[in-house]
Amino acid sequence: MKLVDTGRGLVSRDIFAREDIYGEELEKLFTRAWLFVGHESLVPNPGDYFVSRMGAESVILCRDRARRLHVFLNTCRHRGMKVCLYDQGNAQSFVCPYHSWTYATDGKLVGVPHQDPLYKGLDKNEWSLIEVPRMANYKGTVWASWDAQAPDFLEYLGGAKEHLDMALDRLDGEEGGTVVFGGVHKWIVPANWKLPAENFCGDTYHNPSHRSVDMIGIGPSARDGVKGRRDPELEHAQHLWISFPAGHGIHSAVRSTGEYFAAFKDSKIVEEYYRHCHEARKKRLGDKARLLPFVGTIFPNCSYHGRQPRALCVWHPHGPTSTEIWRFFLVDRDAPAEVKDMLRRFYMRYAGPAGMTEQDDMENWNYATAGARGPIARRYPFNYQQSLGAWRNGDPVPGVVSTQMTEENARRFYDRWSQYLAGAAWPQLLGSEA
Ligand code: FES
Ligand SMILES: [Fe+2]
Numbered sequence: 001m002k003l004v005d006t007g008r009g010l011v012s013r014d015i016f017a018r019e020d021i022y023g024e025e026l027e028k029l030f031t032r033a034w035l036f037v038g039h040e041s042l043v044p045n046p047g048d049y050f051v052s053r054m055g056a057e058s059v060i061l062c063r064d065r066a067r068r069l070h071v072f073l074n075t076c077r078h079r080g081m082k083v084c085l086y087d088q089g090n091a092q093s094f095v096c097p098y099h100s101w102t103y104a105t106d107g108k109l110v111g112v113p114h115q116d117p118l119y120k121g122l123d124k125n126e127w128s129l130i131e132v133p134r135m136a137n138y139k140g141t142v143w144a145s146w147d148a149q150a151p152d153f154l155e156y157l158g159g160a161k162e163h164l165d166m167a168l169d170r171l172d173g174e175e176g177g178t179v180v181f182g183g184v185h186k187w188i189v190p191a192n193w194k195l196p197a198e199n200f201c202g203d204t205y206h207n208p209s210h211r212s213v214d215m216i217g218i219g220p221s222a223r224d225g226v227k228g229r230r231d232p233e234l235e236h237a238q239h240l241w242i243s244f245p246a247g248h249g250i251h252s253a254v255r256s257t258g259e260y261f262a263a264f265k266d267s268k269i270v271e272e273y274y275r276h277c278h279e280a281r282k283k284r285l286g287d288k289a290r291l292l293p294f295v296g297t298i299f300p301n302c303s304y305h306g307r308q309p310r311a312l313c314v315w316h317p318h319g320p321t322s323t324e325i326w327r328f329f330l331v332d333r334d335a336p337a338e339v340k341d342m343l344r345r346f347y348m349r350y351a352g353p354a355g356m357t358e359q360d361d362m363e364n365w366n367y368a369t370a371g372a373r374g375p376i377a378r379r380y381p382f383n384y385q386q387s388l389g390a391w392r393n394g395d396p397v398p399g400v401v402s403t404q405m406t407e408e409n410a411r412r413f414y415d416r417w418s419q420y421l422a423g424a425a426w427p428q429l430l431g432s433e434a
Helices: 019-028 153-168 194-199 204-214 268-290 337-350 356-370 408-421
Strands: 035-039 048-054 057-063 069-073 088-090 093-095 102-104 109-111 134-138 141-145 178-180 185-189 237-243 249-255 291-298 302-305 311-317 323-332 400-402
Touching: 019 311, 019 408, 035 048, 035 057, 035 311, 069 134, 069 141, 093 109, 134 153, 153 249, 153 291, 153 302, 185 356, 194 311, 194 323, 194 356, 194 408, 204 356, 237 408, 249 408, 268 291, 268 337, 323 337, 337 356, 400 408
Parallel strands: none
Antiparallel strands: 035 141, 048 057, 048 088, 057 069, 093 102, 102 109, 134 141, 178 323, 185 323, 237 249, 237 400, 249 291, 291 302, 302 311, 311 323
């Protein structure tokens, strides 16, 4: 059988465990697709850096002395040592710990110990840190691609933009204005990276996994008697599962009523803030304010949670059966301290390695990956047949849309994945004919 046969709704377990397929992903997918690297709010000042990853490789997001952003491979040009051993900080320059070659914050090689007489004739301009050829700063989020031929980031994003926007814009509907707040949660799970990526494409079917959290009330406002893991923001809403040609899968919703839903009994400041944002968003966006974000995956491995807990999640490949999860929490830059504190508590009880909801998901991904390893189990494909064929084009929003729960987004995610592994050209990877 083909590894991916979405016409019949079948995907081989091999792609979630085989070492050689993982190697191909690193070679053919992670070297080409646009990848989320970080957020400019993590590097506000000259010399600030945040060490990130692109695929399995370490990269440095850095703001140079002239305040320009760069993304460098975190490897010395001499013998490959990491030039930056820390997660985040501020540096005058990057001094390699091995033999002290020194790079400026714009990546230029500026120091080679004993250059004279040891490296006579060395042209330092040729030995700068390796920089990504393509980088985009979109509303503070920094993305990069190793493929110089990659289309512009906005073209790559396509119609997924208006959904991602809702996670990146302020709660009152004004464009941009969100920042990463608190630390970045980072942890490793024994799961293939594609399982969480497809889950965030809109796997609504997995709700029973969260039954225990839904029996109690852990939502941000956690009103008396209101159960569930989030506030009931998406009640009375038409849910939409939408996929876009570059492989992005989105789950958003259109609310039928414009009423305010939360009730923060414990804090007048928090209550006023949310009520104000709600009214201001309605005023600013009109009918469009009815569209609400839920979750989505920007192909291949960056997902967002658009309501609360508002976050960007990266599923870094860490081996065929291992994923390093990074979670960046987002908040409006000018939200009151009381709101940030309330959210900090909610984010911790919901998400991250100890989050009550996240633990349910991790357990599923861990065992599903284990279930893809056995030589007998691998003879039997996974079933992706939910709502086969039940989609419409551009109705009621742009994209391939289903108003019924579906695995269409996952099917299209794996179609795109196969095309990268087959070495397809860009027009095809964007859904156009070559
Ligand atoms: S490996 Fe960096 S200076 Fe030698
Ligand atoms: Fe979940």
